[in-house]
Amino acid sequence: MLLPRVEPKRSAHGWTSRVALVGWGVLLAGNVAAAAEDLSVFSPATRPASSIRDLFFLVLGIAGVILLIVEGLIFYCAYRFRQRRGEKSEPPQIYGSTPIEVAWTVAPLLTVFVLFLVVVRSVTEVRGESPPADSLRVIAIGHQWWWEFVYPDLGIRTANELYIPCREEGSTPTIALELQSADVIHSFWVPRLGGKTDHIPGRTNRMWFDAPERGAYHGQCAEYCGTQHANMKLLVVAESAEEFRLWHEQERREANHEAAVDAGRERFLALNCINCHTIRGTAAAGTVGPDLTHLMARRTLAAGACVNDHEHLTQWLADPDAIKPGSEMPNLHLSRQDVDLIVAYLSTLH
Amino acid sequence: MAVAEPLAMRTELSDTARLRAWSTTVDHKRIGLLYVGTSLIFLVIGGLEALLIRWQLWAPELRVLGPTQFNQLFTMHGTTMIFFVVMPMLLGFANYLVPLMIGARDMAFPRLNALSYWLYALGGALTHFSFFAGGAPDVGWFAYAPLTEYTFSRGHSTDYWILGLLVSGLGSLFTGINLLTTILALRAPGMNLARMPLFVWMMLVDAILLIFAIPPLTAAQLMLLLDRSLGAHFFDTQAGGSALLWQHLFWFFGHPEVYILALPAFGMISEIVPVFSRKVIFGYESVAAATVTIGVISMGVWAHHMFTVGMSDVLDAIFSGASFLIAVPTGIKMFNWIATLYGGRLRFESPLLFAVGFLAMFVMGGLTGIMLAAVPIDWQVSDSYFVVAHFHYVLFGGSLFAIMAGFFYWFPKASGRRLSERLGRWQFWIMLAGFNLTFGPMHVAGLLGMPRRIYTYSDDRGWTLWNQLATVGALVLGVAFVLFFWNLFVSWRRGAPAGDDPWDAWTLEWATHSPPAPYNFETIPPVHSRRPLWDLKHPQDPDWILPDRAQPEVIA
Numbered sequence: 001m002l003l004p005r006v007e008p009k010r011s012a013h014g015w016t017s018r019v020a021l022v023g024w025g026v027l028l029a030g031n032v033a034a035a036a037e038d039l040s041v042f043s044p045a046t047r048p049a050s051s052i053r054d055l056f057f058l059v060l061g062i063a064g065v066i067l068l069i070v071e072g073l074i075f076y077c078a079y080r081f082r083q084r085r086g087e088k089s090e091p092p093q094i095y096g097s098t099p100i101e102v103a104w105t106v107a108p109l110l111t112v113f114v115l116f117l118v119v120v121r122s123v124t125e126v127r128g129e130s131p132p133a134d135s136l137r138v139i140a141i142g143h144q145w146w147w148e149f150v151y152p153d154l155g156i157r158t159a160n161e162l163y164i165p166c167r168e169e170g171s172t173p174t175i176a177l178e179l180q181s182a183d184v185i186h187s188f189w190v191p192r193l194g195g196k197t198d199h200i201p202g203r204t205n206r207m208w209f210d211a212p213e214r215g216a217y218h219g220q221c222a223e224y225c226g227t228q229h230a231n232m233k234l235l236v237v238a239e240s241a242e243e244f245r246l247w248h249e250q251e252r253r254e255a256n257h258e259a260a261v262d263a264g265r266e267r268f269l270a271l272n273c274i275n276c277h278t279i280r281g282t283a284a285a286g287t288v289g290p291d292l293t294h295l296m297a298r299r300t301l302a303a304g305a306c307v308n309d310h311e312h313l314t315q316w317l318a319d320p321d322a323i324k325p326g327s328e329m330p331n332l333h334l335s336r337q338d339v340d341l342i343v344a345y346l347s348t349l350h
Numbered sequence: 351m352a353v354a355e356p357l358a359m360r361t362e363l364s365d366t367a368r369l370r371a372w373s374t375t376v377d378h379k380r381i382g383l384l385y386v387g388t389s390l391i392f393l394v395i396g397g398l399e400a401l402l403i404r405w406q407l408w409a410p411e412l413r414v415l416g417p418t419q420f421n422q423l424f425t426m427h428g429t430t431m432i433f434f435v436v437m438p439m440l441l442g443f444a445n446y447l448v449p450l451m452i453g454a455r456d457m458a459f460p461r462l463n464a465l466s467y468w469l470y471a472l473g474g475a476l477t478h479f480s481f482f483a484g485g486a487p488d489v490g491w492f493a494y495a496p497l498t499e500y501t502f503s504r505g506h507s508t509d510y511w512i513l514g515l516l517v518s519g520l521g522s523l524f525t526g527i528n529l530l531t532t533i534l535a536l537r538a539p540g541m542n543l544a545r546m547p548l549f550v551w552m553m554l555v556d557a558i559l560l561i562f563a564i565p566p567l568t569a570a571q572l573m574l575l576l577d578r579s580l581g582a583h584f585f586d587t588q589a590g591g592s593a594l595l596w597q598h599l600f601w602f603f604g605h606p607e608v609y610i611l612a613l614p615a616f617g618m619i620s621e622i623v624p625v626f627s628r629k630v631i632f633g634y635e636s637v638a639a640a641t642v643t644i645g646v647i648s649m650g651v652w653a654h655h656m657f658t659v660g661m662s663d664v665l666d667a668i669f670s671g672a673s674f675l676i677a678v679p680t681g682i683k684m685f686n687w688i689a690t691l692y693g694g695r696l697r698f699e700s701p702l703l704f705a706v707g708f709l710a711m712f713v714m715g716g717l718t719g720i721m722l723a724a725v726p727i728d729w730q731v732s733d734s735y736f737v738v739a740h741f742h743y744v745l746f747g748g749s750l751f752a753i754m755a756g757f758f759y760w761f762p763k764a765s766g767r768r769l770s771e772r773l774g775r776w777q778f779w780i781m782l783a784g785f786n787l788t789f790g791p792m793h794v795a796g797l798l799g800m801p802r803r804i805y806t807y808s809d810d811r812g813w814t815l816w817n818q819l820a821t822v823g824a825l826v827l828g829v830a831f832v833l834f835f836w837n838l839f840v841s842w843r844r845g846a847p848a849g850d851d852p853w854d855a856w857t858l859e860w861a862t863h864s865p866p867a868p869y870n871f872e873t874i875p876p877v878h879s880r881r882p883l884w885d886l887k888h889p890q891d892p893d894w895i896l897p898d899r900a901q902p903e904v905i906a
């Protein structure tokens with residue numbers, strides 16, 4: 001996925017927030033430009049992820065030693081005892097040896113016992129104590145094939161891009177996710193932030209991690225969930241407390257209402273988009289698809305399937321299947337004119 | 351021992367008579383061959399599916415396949431390879447070999463045996479018929495609910511999947527019962543349990559596992575069928591059903607299943623390694639005991655497939671511990687095989703090449719298995735390509751390499767002819783290279799965050815290189831399989847005549863003709879020890895005059 005290096009296009013209510021938003025946009029753009037898409041479990045950014053990486057290296061070390069020993073023995077025997085030319089007689093028949101067999105039963109037993117203890121310690125370390133009461137609570141809901149994020153304490157609902165405060169001098173907030181599903185099983189996996197946990201319909205799973213450094217963290221759904229499992233991507237954006245505050249204040253606002261795009265808004269409200277999408281401040285209150293109130297605050301469309309820019313938005317409305325074949329957003333066979341009007345309208349939803 | 355005319359019967363019968371003879375046969379050898387032959391056909395299908403999958407993943411954003419096609423292919427690839435290739439292949443070998451190895455005339459229930467085979471064939475056909483009936487299943491081989499519910503999986507593809515596995519599962523269950531009875535009741539005079547060939551030991555445990563593992567699967571399939579067609583709500587989460595119930599039932603089958611696929615392979619290795627090392631197996635008792643231990647523990651590890659569903663710390667710890675524990679008896683076997691090689695006079699013909707390949711590859715799969723049993727590591731890499739790599743090292747590097755060893759070893763018994771040794775060597779080295787090239791890089795892709803079952807990926811995720819290596823590897827593997835099939839095809843009719851006992855082996859199947867007459871044995875050699883033919887060949891130094899270890903007390 002390309003990360004847009006573009007500065008998010010934004011307009012605002014009044015000049016104060018406009019200035020603030022531009023400032024935020026510049027910061028964000030700088031931050032994004034620096035970020036590489038790294039999904040490696042070897043570059044942990046949180047405590048749980050680091051502790052898993054350490055455990056991984058430890059177990060890899062043990063497994064590596066065993067591997068070398070066993071492969072070494074196999075190759076040694078294969079080479080040393082291969083039949084030489086002219087050898088005919090049967091070698092001595094050795095039926096077994098109780099001491100040796102006991103030894104190679106007890107040694108592995110001890111090894112796995114140690115491993116077991118290490119694992120128990122690590123499980124409690126990664127998931128042991130519950131998150132502190134002042135954690136940022138986010139309800140993450142998996143949908144076929146996009147993510148919904150609800151911040152119950154902040155009163156916001158967004159999609160696909162999870163904004164969180166980052167770690168700062170003297171303060172490391174905890175992010176506590178409550179994982180749910182609207183349909184089938186999904187799995188929340190952002191390798192740099194920690195292991196995965198499943199979203200299971202009918203249940204709420206919990207996972208939590210300490211805020212990482214400022215930056216963007218990539219991941220995607222890890223449990224096969226149907227046609228577009230591959231394009232159910234995740235982006236977690238960690239920002240300074242100040243940026244995060246600006247972001248959620250903006251998110252809480254109702255949608256922009258610009259007179260210049262009245263025509264587009266009317267088309268949108270007249271079509272069945274409103275059965276599936278919410279735009280707060282309008283009559284659109286559907287919950288089947290992502291909330292579009294602040295669509296332009298997102299970097300990507302359709303859970304990371306493409307960059308969120310004018311061109312892709314147009315293509316998405318004209319033919320969602322061209323971008324994400326099989327997605328639950330239907331092709332409404334809009335006229336070219338309708339598409340343009342609606343895109344113009346959606347582009348004002350900062 | 352006279353050399354039988356290879357496949358003398360072929361020439362005497364007309365085509366229709368032969369067809370009738372094969373399709374109505376209740377002879378365990380023919381049924382065994384039917385199993386093996388049919389699973390070879392499915393092997394080709396599953397292999398081609400794998401190649402298409404690898405083609406699609408060759409580069410980012412390819413559109414060789416659409417998402418639905420891709421999802422169908424990986425579902426069918428997994429389902430086919432597990433249920434219609436490896437399992438029936440091994441049951442085929444067991445069908446052919448167990449009665450011969452224990453000196454029996456046939457299986458205990460020959461007609462049930464035929465029924466098993468035909469249920470398997472029907473199950474395979476049903477599942478594959480879905481391709482022509484509106485589309486193949488696309489829910490993954492473990493078909494997690496509620497994705498399989500009618501709400502999310504319209505049409506009948508999932509129904510074909512359910513029915514196919516239901517039917518073939520019954521076949522496997524009957525085979526389990528049949529093998530168990532055969533082994534317990536039909537052994538030749540003198541062959542007590544402690545004198546059975548290890549392959550038979552492993553099939554004994556395998557049969558018991560089949561009997562325990564298949565019913566939960568069958569139950570789960572029936573429940574799903576009820577959900578889908580009669581509006582029941584077992585797994586229908588929107589009506590209060592449980593998504594996890596399916597996982598528990600499926601993996602209660604699924605994990606023993608892994609050992610159902612591994613034990614017969616272990617058995618083959620335990621026969622082949624000694625014969626080609628020219629040494630008796632080192633520590634027969636501990637290999638047999640380890641097998642039983644594996645069988646027992648394998649029924650208590652299923653939830654290690656479920657570490658990410660949010661179980662409690664205690665459950666996670668228990669299943670992690672049990673999974674670690676099962677590594678111990680598996681390790682014991684590994685050491686026993688290596689100790690058998692040690693001090694031997696290794697005859698590196700194709701069977702031993704593949705067997706040693708098995709040892710070397712299976713260790714990898716076993717060790718990544720240990721890594722996955724460490725719960726927090728599993729949280730990171732489960733459902734990623736790391737897991738895909740892991741179970742291919744177990745099932746391909748393990749079971750399939752053993753099956754290849756088995757083909758080269760027992761083909762002469764079944765056909766009276768030898769497979770070409772030259773082609774065998776080429777196949778081995780190409781396969782070994784292709785296998786590691788395909789599945790080695792997948793470990794890395796998984797650690798770099800690539801989930802399994804995605805039909806495409808974008809170029810800046812850093813997975814391209816690893817996928818390209820894997821795709822090249824898959825092509826190399828394809829070449830190895832072409833050599834294998836060519837070898838089978840040519841040697842079946844024109845291979846060098848093998849004689850009854852081409853490998854100078856020690857178990858009873860080599861005491862009769864190649865191929866054996868329908869009644870198997872004219873006279874059964876006396877069984878005084880674990881290696882009746884060794885005793886015959888070395889009258890001055892038989893196993894049974896040795897103290898304790900070689901001549902177990904007569905128990906049965």
Ligand SMILES: [Cu+2]
Binds near residue numbers: 225
């Ligand atoms: Cu998903």
